[in-house]
Amino acid sequence: MGDLSSTRRGAAAFLDNLPVDDPHAAIGQQNWITRWTKIGDEYCLLGDLNIKKGAFDEATDAWLCALTAFETARRLVDQDDPRSVDVLAKVDGGIQRFELSLAQKIERVKITCCDHAELSAYYLPAGSPDLPASAVICISMEQETGATLLGRLLPVVIGRGMSLLVITHDDVSSHSRGKSEALLSFCLDYLSARRDVDDTRIGVYGEAFSAVLATEFAVSDGRLAAAVCDGGLWNWARIVASVDWLTRTANIALENDAISARRLQFIRQLRCPVLVVAGGRGIVSVSEATKLQAYCMAARIDLELALPRMIRSPGRGIENFVTSDDCIFGWLEHKLALNSHQYVVGQDNQIT
Template sequence: MSDLASTRRGAAAFLENVAFSGLHEAVGSRDWAAKWRELGDTHFRRGDLSSAKGAIDEAREAWLCALTAFEVARRLLDEDDPGGEQVSAQIELGVQRFGSALQQKMERVQITSCWNQSELPAYFLPASHAGLCCPAVICVSREQESAATLLGRVLPLSLGRAISILVVSHDDVSNQPPGASKFFLSSCLDFLSVQDNVDPTRIGVYGEGLSAVIATDFAAEDTRVAAAVCDGGLWNWARRLASIGWMTRAAEVPNEQLAWARRSQRVRQMKCPVLLVAGGRGVVSLSEAVSLQNDCADTRIDILTIPQTSIFRLGEIENFLASDDRIFRWLEHKLAKRMPPTGSDGQRSDTAMFRAGD
């Protein structure tokens, strides 16, 4: 696996077959993590040697291979395993190495919140297509994941696409005062809107894990958002049902008409295309996503199904390469500069079902 394409194919094949790879015990998981980490180290060294020789293109590809291998290793380790922190540190170092070799400048920027004027860090990677006015995406990591870790994953996806990326961490966004996270993300959108090569009318948001909930609130409140990868309000709906059940000690759920109205309330406030990432480690189940899509047939809701790869003692492992690629292809498609079709009611509608293997 000497180039990026073969490295990512090999990693995807490994994750697809992980259920048959002896990962049912912690020892087997650590052994495989060590092998992927060793592969990452090999690519890392190859990138450093190429950089020293002035072969920058070869160095960049090698570092991208290393980032992919390190991400596989990180996911194979238990959250409490000290090796996980070491791999995360290697990912951050790889991001720094890669940034120094880019023709376009990858910046560590400070975003000033319009809520309380506090400043929070972010990574900004401009689109590599100089002179073009390109779309952009605000990417929010899942809980307990740094912005650098998410950036290490999206770097191979963003390069070669005419799209700018702004990456922030879940912890930074969620640690805002109650209700203020959407204002901080609006400040992120403000930042992108004034960048020379960003089209302010084509800025999307992508939230992972509980950040999908934050992305929903942001897209519902800020009408400038052009596309959203989020939970469509389903997490808060599930919490409301649980709260009602606890307070009333009732096992039954509200009647179907009330459930339809409540379930679809938040997503109907969103004026942009929506992608629900269902299954896997996400906060949305496939059945919930399909119910919401059926409830809101007149809105633009797509579904990306993440199949379970393997469930064992340390948790669930996903084929993140397949899902990440599908998510960015969806964003690229929805943020393309074109007029979408209109439905009979005048609303834009192009609902479709996406699956990770499509």
């Protein structure tokens, strides 16, 4: 038991040191799921006791520690494990507890879109009418609720001075291409109209297939100041595969030149700084992202690359979400700062 900073350091160290290639690793992992869930429960109890005493800051810190613990447990649970439902329910309960705090409120908002349709979202304010803050539109992964993403990000963004608007992937991706970008533009309109948001410092964040949505949105709406996305690599890869299948060209040199030109054509449509997260649970391959970064450096395009640390586990890989999220939102914090300067991920492109 400790404060939020020590809890996150402990979770990151635990994930980095998960045993691998151990015949008893699977059994140990089940025990750790139980242990991290219990840690979360204990922090929830501590937060409840603090809120009864009127110690709102201490209660908030405890509940954020609980959300970190539950997210750690969630990373260890297989999707078909019955305990995954229980852990997700605990995340939802942690958010509801956080809403009791007077330190920082979560708003459940409805964003009016075209044809009078409404998009549900969570909004975490960080600014005020006298001191507007930067803001980030966060799109959950496919088959992930907005509440699950919010529970993971709350401990990351507290104290960074940025507001969050969290929406669900399925609410956006269920629409046709063009319509999805329009829905995200309505989200940007909503933030721009708020007096507690600086409309010149709004970014977008998406991972896995939501990174594709974030790229298409950044291309279609030039008001964005930063984007964590796939850099166009997903759509570019599909086009290259189609062209290769149709032409069956034997001129490798000409083919490579065409591929390079096409890669740059995609990225030049993005008019804001870009962070591409490659490998891990995402859809962007490390090799293609590395090539894209090299081309962008030569063309003086503001694109940076980050590689999440993955820990091998029986049957799958587990991402160290603590270091990954800290890096991504550190990059966003700097890019969306009033006096923005370049934020370097690391010489080896590793998220640290």
